[in-house]
Structure formats: C-alpha cells, structure tokens
Amino acid sequence: MRILVTGxxxxxxxxTVERLLAAGHAVWVLDDVSTGHAAAVPREATLxxxxxTDEDRVTRLLVDNSIEAILHCAARSLVGESIREPSIYYRANVVGGVALLEAARRAGVGRIVFSSTAAVYGIPATTPITEAAPLDPINPYGETKRTFEVAMRWYGxxxxxxxxxxxxFNVAGASERNGEDHDPETHLIPTILGAAASGQPMALFGDDYPTPDGTPIRDYIHVEDLANAHELALAATGVPLEPGTPPAVSLNLGTGTGFSVRDVIGAAEAAVGRPIPYSTGPRRAGDPPILVASAERARELLGWTPRRGSLAEMIGSAWRWRQAHPGGYGETR
Ligand SMILES: NC(=O)c1ccc[n+]([C@@H]2O[C@H](COP(=O)([O-])OP(=O)(O)OC[C@H]3O[C@@H](n4cnc5c(N)ncnc54)[C@H](O)[C@@H]3O)[C@@H](O)[C@H]2O)c1
Known part of the structure; x- marks a missing residue:
C-alpha cells in the first residue's frame, strides 16, 4: 500500500513507519519537525x-504520489499547554485536522487511521474502560481529539x-532504531530514566490515591505493539464493509493490565541496576487514580494482540535506546 504518515x-x-516499511509498504512522511526529528525517519521513507494543515500542499502530495491511505499521528499533545493555550489545540488538532480531511477528499483518499487518546474519556466512572464509556474529556487536548473523531464519523x-x-493509553518503550526524545518530556518512563541518568530526583505527584500503594495506576503499551496495531488498522480500512457496519470505528489500545507509578519506578530500578531518586509532592490536578483499557474490541476487529506487555520489556528497551542515544537524535538524518 502507498501510505502517508503525518507525524x-x-x-x-x-x-510505525519502520513497521510499515518492514511489511513492504511504500511510505511518505509529512512532518514539520516541531516536536519530532528528521533523523527518526528511515531513509527508505520519503520525508x-x-x-x-496546508490543504493545497497536502492535496498535491497525495495526488502526486497516488497515496491510498493516511495515518494521522501528528498533533499538539501536551495536556498542560492545551489548558493554557486552547487556541493552539483547536487550530492544530481540529481546524488543521479538517484541512487534512479536505485534502484527502479532494485527492480521493478514502482511508484514514488516527492517533487518538484515552484522554477522550476524562475521568471514567468504571474500569477497565470500554469504548462504550462516556466521552467526557477534562482538557482541550482530549476534547480536540474527540472532536476530530466525531468529524471523521460525519465524513464517513x-x-x-x-x-x-x-x-x-500510555505508550512506552523503543524499537532498536527509534525511541522517545521530547522536550519538554512529560511521560513517566523517560522522566524516570532521565532521573536515573542524571541523578536528579524526579517528582512523584501524589501517593495518597485510592490504589494499593497510593500512586496512580496506568495501562502501558509497548510502542512496537502499537505500530503493529496501526498496520492492522490500515489494512482493515480497506476491507469491504458488511451492510449496517459504520465506516468510522474507535478502538482502545492498551494491554488491560495496570501498573502503579511505584511499580514503574521499581521495574526501572531493576532495569538500570540502581535506585532512582524521587521526591513525593502533591497530586496533579486532573490525574485519575486508575486508567486501564479494555482492548477486547481491537482484538476482535483487528486480530491484534500485544506481545511486549511486560514492564521489563518496555523499560528495558527504552533504557537501551537512551544509552545508545544519550543526547537524543541530534539534528542529522
Ligand atoms: N505518546 C503517547 O503516550 C500518546 C498517548 C496517546 C495519544 N498519543 C497521540 O499519538 C500521536 C503521536 O504522539 P507522539 O508521542 O509520537 O508525539 P510526537 O510529538 O513525538 O510526534 C508528533 C509528530 O507530529 C509532528 N507535527 C506536529 N504538528 C505538525 C504539523 N502541523 N504538521 C506536520 N507535523 C506535525 C511533530 O513534529 C512530531 O514529529 C499524537 O497525536 C498524540 O496525541 C500519544
């Protein structure tokens, strides 16, 4: 298949680009490198x-390269920033997203897979969370992701x-080639590994949650399992629809197992072979105690199974990548 990957x-x-190339697809990457790195794009993909958000340019890119399907990973995705600057999030994730849908429509590309998020659920009443749970985001990041999902439903x-x-849910780990290099880094595992590398204590936000060890529980999914799910989802958008089946579908991706912040710190200490310094502070606003996915629907519809669900594998791969790239990607491709 000929695939455009935004982000x-x-x-x-x-x-995911690595995975699609390995499966024999032809891949074009569209990225403004605002939070990404040209060096992360394998040479076999065209960057x-x-x-x-540039509708005319994207239309030409789609037409000139006879693109058949789009994987839309690009977005603004910092929760705190979205609360301070909702304008940026509505422009990029909603207005820009609709420009992408229009480009696809003009170019006759009728298949899209979208990077959404557990943040569309807000603070769910029950766990594990199924796709039938009410969508009630508590920040503009989650709200704009939900809005784009709805736009795609109506376009469908x-x-x-x-x-x-x-x-x-919470993406973790690295492939041999690519890993997580964000500035600022807001995700737990790279933050823990940063503390391990620098010796500077990391902040643990609250240890008085109603969970067995008092710290929040999350569902971590290995980025390579996620990549596999994208490949299956792209293929699924090409399967003829059974009568009465909706053209737009939303699927949770997690392992269904929750780990607390202290579990993650313990697993990281085992991976790096030394204690990791942290200081405990107050809770962060808007952090629910437990977020664990039911990914049954993805298993049923895509035939997807996560294979790298252990914390040891996720943290071990992230630590190996970090040691191989102590300064992140640098600037060269
Ligand atoms: N990492 C996670 O744990 C997680 C969890 C839930 C959802 N998501 C979603 O998955 C997607 C990917 O997340 P990530 O962690 O890889 O983020 P990332 O910041 O590493 O990747 C996003 C990429 O999009 C590019 N980009 C941003 N705006 C763009 C624009 N206007 N045009 C072209 N490119 C643009 C950035 O340069 C970057 O390369 C995002 O949509 C995010 O909301 C991520």
Whole structure:
C-alpha cells in the first residue's frame, strides 16, 4: 500500500513507519519537525517537511504520489499547554485536522487511521474502560481529539470516509532504531530514566490515591505493539464493509493490565541496576487514580494482540535506546 504518515518523525509515528516499511509498504512522511526529528525517519521513507494543515500542499502530495491511505499521528499533545493555550489545540488538532480531511477528499483518499487518546474519556466512572464509556474529556487536548473523531464519523456518513481512531493509553518503550526524545518530556518512563541518568530526583505527584500503594495506576503499551496495531488498522480500512457496519470505528489500545507509578519506578530500578531518586509532592490536578483499557474490541476487529506487555520489556528497551542515544537524535538524518 502507498501510505502517508503525518507525524512520522515523532515517537509513535517513526516506530510505525519502520513497521510499515518492514511489511513492504511504500511510505511518505509529512512532518514539520516541531516536536519530532528528521533523523527518526528511515531513509527508505520519503520525508516532506511541511504541515498537514496546508490543504493545497497536502492535496498535491497525495495526488502526486497516488497515496491510498493516511495515518494521522501528528498533533499538539501536551495536556498542560492545551489548558493554557486552547487556541493552539483547536487550530492544530481540529481546524488543521479538517484541512487534512479536505485534502484527502479532494485527492480521493478514502482511508484514514488516527492517533487518538484515552484522554477522550476524562475521568471514567468504571474500569477497565470500554469504548462504550462516556466521552467526557477534562482538557482541550482530549476534547480536540474527540472532536476530530466525531468529524471523521460525519465524513464517513456523508462521503464514505473509512476511518479507525486508535485510542492509545500510555505508550512506552523503543524499537532498536527509534525511541522517545521530547522536550519538554512529560511521560513517566523517560522522566524516570532521565532521573536515573542524571541523578536528579524526579517528582512523584501524589501517593495518597485510592490504589494499593497510593500512586496512580496506568495501562502501558509497548510502542512496537502499537505500530503493529496501526498496520492492522490500515489494512482493515480497506476491507469491504458488511451492510449496517459504520465506516468510522474507535478502538482502545492498551494491554488491560495496570501498573502503579511505584511499580514503574521499581521495574526501572531493576532495569538500570540502581535506585532512582524521587521526591513525593502533591497530586496533579486532573490525574485519575486508575486508567486501564479494555482492548477486547481491537482484538476482535483487528486480530491484534500485544506481545511486549511486560514492564521489563518496555523499560528495558527504552533504557537501551537512551544509552545508545544519550543526547537524543541530534539534528542529522
Ligand atoms: N505518546 C503517547 O503516550 C500518546 C498517548 C496517546 C495519544 N498519543 C497521540 O499519538 C500521536 C503521536 O504522539 P507522539 O508521542 O509520537 O508525539 P510526537 O510529538 O513525538 O510526534 C508528533 C509528530 O507530529 C509532528 N507535527 C506536529 N504538528 C505538525 C504539523 N502541523 N504538521 C506536520 N507535523 C506535525 C511533530 O513534529 C512530531 O514529529 C499524537 O497525536 C498524540 O496525541 C500519544
């Protein structure tokens, strides 16, 4: 298949590009490298440095390269920033997203897989979370992701767009080639590994949650398992629809197992072979005690099974990548 990956220079996008290339697909990456790295894009993929929000440019890219399907990973995705600057999030994730849908419509590309998030659920009443849970985001990041999912549903009903929204829980780990290099880094595992490398204590936000060890519980998914799910989802958008089946589908991606912050710190200490310094502070606003996915629907519809679900594998691969790239990617491709 001929696939355009927006955000293919980012963490999730780059590991997915590797996977798609290995499976024999032809891959074009569209990335403005605002938070990603050109060096993360394998040479076998064609990189265009531009924004997916530029409708005319994207239309030409799709037409000129006879693209058949789009994987839309690019987004603004910092929760705190989204609360301070909702304007940026509505422009990029909603207005820009619709520009991408329009480009796809003009170019006759009718298949899209979208990087959504567990943040669309807000603070769920029950766990594990199924796709039937109410969508009630508590920040503009989650809200704009939900809004784009809904836009794709209506484009499906009116124009036949086939879409799959993949609601990731906490992505972790690295491939041999690509890993996580964000500035600022807001994700737990690279933050812990940063503390391990620098010896500077990391902040643990609250240890008085209603969980067995008092720290929040999350569902971590290995980035290579996620990449595999994207490949299956892209293929699924090409399977003829059974009568009565909706053209837009949303699927949770997690392992269904929860680990607490202290579990993750313990597993990281085992991986790096030394204690990791941290200081405990107050809770962060908007952090639910437990977020664990039910990924039954993804298993059923995609035939997907996570294979690298242990913390040891996720943290071990992230630590190996970090040791091989102590300064991150640098600037060269
Ligand atoms: N990492 C996670 O734990 C996680 C969890 C849930 C959802 N997500 C979603 O998955 C996607 C990928 O996340 P990530 O962690 O790989 O983020 P990332 O920041 O590493 O990657 C995003 C990529 O998109 C690019 N980009 C941003 N705006 C762009 C624009 N206007 N035009 C072109 N490229 C642009 C960035 O340069 C970057 O390479 C995001 O949509 C994010 O919301 C990630």
């Amino acid at each position: 293919g220079a980012g963490y999730v996008g780059s590991v 265009t440095v531009a924004s997916y 009903a009116a124009y036949g767009l086939r879409s799959i929204s993949l609601r990731y």
